[in-house]
Amino acid sequence: MKTNLKNLSVFICICAVITLLLATTNFITAPIIEKNQNASANKALLEVMPDGTGFEKADVADKALPATVTEVYKETSGKGYVIKLKTAGYGTDMIIMCGVNAEGVVTGAVCLSSNETLGKEKEYGVNFKDKDAADVEGVDIIAGATKTTEAYKNAVKDALNTAIIMGGGSVDIRTEEEILADNLSEAFPDGEKKFEKLFLVEDIEGFDAIYTATNGKGYVFVKGEQFIGVKDDGTVVTKDVADASAVTAAVATIKATVLEDINITKYADLEATVLSAKKTATGNFVIEAKGAGYGIKGGDEYHPASNEYIIVRVSINAQGKIIDCLTVSQAETKGLGDQCADPKFYGQFAGKNETNYTEIDAISGATLTTNGYTQAIERAYAAVKILKGGAQ
Amino acid sequence: METFKLLIVILLSSVLVDNYVLSRFLGICPFLGVSKKLDQATGMGVAVTVVMLIATAVTWPIQYLVLNPLKLGYLQNIAFILVIATLVQILEVILKKFSPSLYKGLGVYLPLITTNCAVLGVTINNIIDGYNFLESMVSSLGCGIGFLFAMVLFSGLRSRIDDSHIPTPFRGLAVTLIAASFISLAFMGFGGIVENIFA
Amino acid sequence: MNKKSSLSVLLNGIIKENPVLVLILGTCPTLATTTTVTGAFGMGLAALAVLVCSNVFISLLRKIIPETMRIPCYIVIIAGFVTIVKMIVQAYMPALYETLGVYLDLITVNCIILGRAEMFANRNPVVASALDGIGMGLGFTLALTAMATVREVLGAGSFAGIAIPFMENFKIEFFTKAPGGLLVYGLLIALIYIITKGAAPVKTSFSCEGCPHAATCTIETCQKKGAEN
Numbered sequence: 001m002k003t004n005l006k007n008l009s010v011f012i013c014i015c016a017v018i019t020l021l022l023a024t025t026n027f028i029t030a031p032i033i034e035k036n037q038n039a040s041a042n043k044a045l046l047e048v049m050p051d052g053t054g055f056e057k058a059d060v061a062d063k064a065l066p067a068t069v070t071e072v073y074k075e076t077s078g079k080g081y082v083i084k085l086k087t088a089g090y091g092t093d094m095i096i097m098c099g100v101n102a103e104g105v106v107t108g109a110v111c112l113s114s115n116e117t118l119g120k121e122k123e124y125g126v127n128f129k130d131k132d133a134a135d136v137e138g139v140d141i142i143a144g145a146t147k148t149t150e151a152y153k154n155a156v157k158d159a160l161n162t163a164i165i166m167g168g169g170s171v172d173i174r175t176e177e178e179i180l181a182d183n184l185s186e187a188f189p190d191g192e193k194k195f196e197k198l199f200l201v202e203d204i205e206g207f208d209a210i211y212t213a214t215n216g217k218g219y220v221f222v223k224g225e226q227f228i229g230v231k232d233d234g235t236v237v238t239k240d241v242a243d244a245s246a247v248t249a250a251v252a253t254i255k256a257t258v259l260e261d262i263n264i265t266k267y268a269d270l271e272a273t274v275l276s277a278k279k280t281a282t283g284n285f286v287i288e289a290k291g292a293g294y295g296i297k298g299g300d301e302y303h304p305a306s307n308e309y310i311i312v313r314v315s316i317n318a319q320g321k322i323i324d325c326l327t328v329s330q331a332e333t334k335g336l337g338d339q340c341a342d343p344k345f346y347g348q349f350a351g352k353n354e355t356n357y358t359e360i361d362a363i364s365g366a367t368l369t370t371n372g373y374t375q376a377i378e379r380a381y382a383a384v385k386i387l388k389g390g391a392q
Numbered sequence: 393m394e395t396f397k398l399l400i401v402i403l404l405s406s407v408l409v410d411n412y413v414l415s416r417f418l419g420i421c422p423f424l425g426v427s428k429k430l431d432q433a434t435g436m437g438v439a440v441t442v443v444m445l446i447a448t449a450v451t452w453p454i455q456y457l458v459l460n461p462l463k464l465g466y467l468q469n470i471a472f473i474l475v476i477a478t479l480v481q482i483l484e485v486i487l488k489k490f491s492p493s494l495y496k497g498l499g500v501y502l503p504l505i506t507t508n509c510a511v512l513g514v515t516i517n518n519i520i521d522g523y524n525f526l527e528s529m530v531s532s533l534g535c536g537i538g539f540l541f542a543m544v545l546f547s548g549l550r551s552r553i554d555d556s557h558i559p560t561p562f563r564g565l566a567v568t569l570i571a572a573s574f575i576s577l578a579f580m581g582f583g584g585i586v587e588n589i590f591a
Numbered sequence: 592m593n594k595k596s597s598l599s600v601l602l603n604g605i606i607k608e609n610p611v612l613v614l615i616l617g618t619c620p621t622l623a624t625t626t627t628v629t630g631a632f633g634m635g636l637a638a639l640a641v642l643v644c645s646n647v648f649i650s651l652l653r654k655i656i657p658e659t660m661r662i663p664c665y666i667v668i669i670a671g672f673v674t675i676v677k678m679i680v681q682a683y684m685p686a687l688y689e690t691l692g693v694y695l696d697l698i699t700v701n702c703i704i705l706g707r708a709e710m711f712a713n714r715n716p717v718v719a720s721a722l723d724g725i726g727m728g729l730g731f732t733l734a735l736t737a738m739a740t741v742r743e744v745l746g747a748g749s750f751a752g753i754a755i756p757f758m759e760n761f762k763i764e765f766f767t768k769a770p771g772g773l774l775v776y777g778l779l780i781a782l783i784y785i786i787t788k789g790a791a792p793v794k795t796s797f798s799c800e801g802c803p804h805a806a807t808c809t810i811e812t813c814q815k816k817g818a819e820n
Contacts, residue, residue: 003657006657007657007659007660008660010656010657010660010664011657011660011663011664011667014652014656014667014668015667018470018667018670018671019467019470019671021671021675022466022467022470022674022675022678023466025466025674025675025679026466026678028682029678029679029681029682030678032682033678033681033682036681036682414769415769416623416769417618417619417622417623417769417772418619418623418697419619420618420619420622421619421702424618466674466678467674468674468696469673469674469677469696469699470667470670470671470674473666473699473700474663474666474667477662477663477666506662506666506700507700507702507705508700509619509700509701512697512699512700513693513696513697516693516696516697517693520692520693560784561781561782561784561785562777562781565615565780566777566778566780566781566784569773569774569776569780570773570774570777570778572773572777573770573771573772573773573774573777574770576769576770576773577770580768580769580770
């Protein structure tokens with residue numbers, strides 16, 4: 001028993017000595033180990049904010065941040081923020097890391113993971129370095145990788161906004177579409193938040209755009225910054241409208257417009273190029289014409305394997321001016337030619353006439369699509385001529 | 393359901409894909425040393441599995457209930473190895489006293505297990521991988537079964553090697569290692585299967 | 592102790608009783624950490640440090656440590672030094688720490704260290720034990736590095752992380768994988784046999800020499816060995 005006790009005490013002594021040694025080593029090495037671990041965790045963060053000394057994950061639970069933001073890291077000495085974002089690129093999601101300093105200047109942006117087809121996103125982030133919000137706006141979208149680079153640019157903009165919000169500021173983080181939708185419903189609450197752009201067939205001067213509530217209860221007229229809500233009977237809902245009578249008159253014009261179908265089967269020349277034609281009492285035409293874009297096997301209309309035309313609806317007044325233009329359907333290349341369905345593109349035609357309708361900004365990287373589109377408008381003009389001749 | 397899936401994946405990957413012996417080389421000494429006969433291999437494998445399970449059941453609470461709250465993470469190694477050594481001793485005494493027949497089957501392998509790196513390895517790995525208690529137990533069970541599986545397979549192979557004519561320089565350990573290499577190569581075929589079982 | 596014998600103690604570990612290639616001890620780290628030369632060299636040095644420290648410590652205490660309690664004492668001492676080495680590596684060589692991972696912890700159960708404590712340090716003076724530790728550690732490091740060289744050059748086309756022109760175009764990834772390690776180890780053992788023409792005491796199978804449990808082990812052959820001891 002006595003030896004056992006002695007043995008045990010020796011063992012315990014050894015344990016104590018070793019523990020002491022360990023504690024000493026731990027005391028010396030623990031701070032260094034912690035520093036190392038922080039350094040390796042911060043490696044990716046340092047890439048986009050090289051001046052950073054330390055980072056900590058910020059609590060974003062109570063902040064309204066752009067939907068793309070997944071994580072926010074704060075630079076511990078207050079130099080700024082690193083924002084991790086997830087955004088939909090052309091193929092799959094892109095994970096983007098963006099550093100923004102205290103002055104609202106991008107310190108760096110990298111794409112951590114993506115499956116984009118062209119690989120342009122790999123070095124695209126360099127373009128944003130040392131730029132502030134205004135400069136970021138000016139960074140060029142890369143032709144041939146529009147979707148990818150646009151998503152990237154928007155992510156960087158979101159990161160800049162996030163930095164402002166994290167710093168206590170407030171930013172409108174709504175997208176353009178959301179802002180428009182909000183403005184429309186504010187101007188005309190009866191519209192139940194569902195509006196669509198009205199396709200104009202009569203000249204209504206003095207307004208930038210007109211939207212109609214899909215429930216048929218009224219309209220919203222856009223004039224500069226002002227959104228004017230109008231009931232179906234012409235009563236202006238919005239207060240302080242300078243020329244309410246003009247709006248009421250416009251509503252009356254819209255409602256008075258009656259479109260008369262023209263039977264195009266009578267015109268052999270039109271059957272192959274035009275889908276439908278309508279006419280108003282004032283002599284305006286609404287034509288749906290088809291153009292051979294890239295969806296028609298590289299623009300060759302007579303190719304046996306032809307599939308999808310670009311269908312364009314265009315309204316032309318008696319003087320030959322294009323009142324409005326709209327893409328009805330298209331099957332152009334995703335991310336390139338499909339921009340012909342974007343209002344930014346087809347909106348360019350409104351106000352043009354027969355001599356200058358080709359003077360528009362072409363879709364970069366999709367020449368055949370642009371050519372197909374103008375071909376459809378050319379055919380619409382040709383149809384108007386034939387129909388006018390036929391009417392006489 | 394999700395947890396159940398996760399447990400199955402942990403179990404299968406520790407038995408097949410990340411087999412401790414054949415792809416992580418933990419416990420390779422007894423694998424080469426005690427795999428000559430089938431009964432020895434089975435006995436050793438079962439003993440290792442039992443010790444792994446008990447050791448995990450004891451070391452996991454020690455790590456999370458004692459070492460972590462007291463910030464004594466640096467004592468992990470000492471604590472774990474002492475726990476394993478003590479457990480093995482206790483298990484041996486208990487078996488000897490209460491079940492001599494079982495002791496005859498398993499007990500003889502127990503002293504060898506203290507320095508079996510697979511046991512220490514699995515307890516430390518469970519902590520590194522951040523498994524919760526249930527996951528740790530499943531992972532230990534998987535590792536034990538994987539060890540047993542490899543031992544049994546290999547003992548079959550070795551009995552064939554003993555009967556064949558082998559060039560002198562390769563006799564003994566060299567050919568054993570080369571044979572183990574081929575078994576390990578076969579196990580590599582499991583890579584990628586487990587992750588996709590539920591996909 | 593004269594100069595010649597201390598030299599022989601040192602060389603003993605490197606050549607005649609090379610722990611990896613002749614005594615066949617410490618197989619786990621030998622196989623697991625030899626995918627890169629840097630990792631293998633680091634592992635060797637870490638084991639060398641633990642080996643020297645524990646040998647010296649145990650040798651110092653050899654008269655105090657009670658016979659019946661020696662194995663637990665050795666384990667505590669070794670585990671302690673392993674943790675110390677681990678903390679130092681983690682603090683000053685984080686890259687190496689990442690490479691070695693759990694195998695650094697597993698030096699604790701490396702048979703070489705417990706084996707040397709049991710077979711040498713507990714019956715020899717401090718200086719000799721230190722030399723034995725250095726010799727064994729160097730032998731371990733050399734063997735690991737040699738094996739890693741074969742595996743990294745063939746498997747990754749590089750040496751210590753530096754790409755070798757031409758070789759890097761013909762990588763045989765098999766060698767960096769688990770089966771490649773076992774194969775190279777087996778071939779190296781056979782090669783040692785051929786080089787020494789069978790003169791080196793190559794073990795033909797695992798026996799109980801070097802096993803720290805030889806004395807207490809209950810497997811038949813070991814019991815015999817234990818009795819002889």
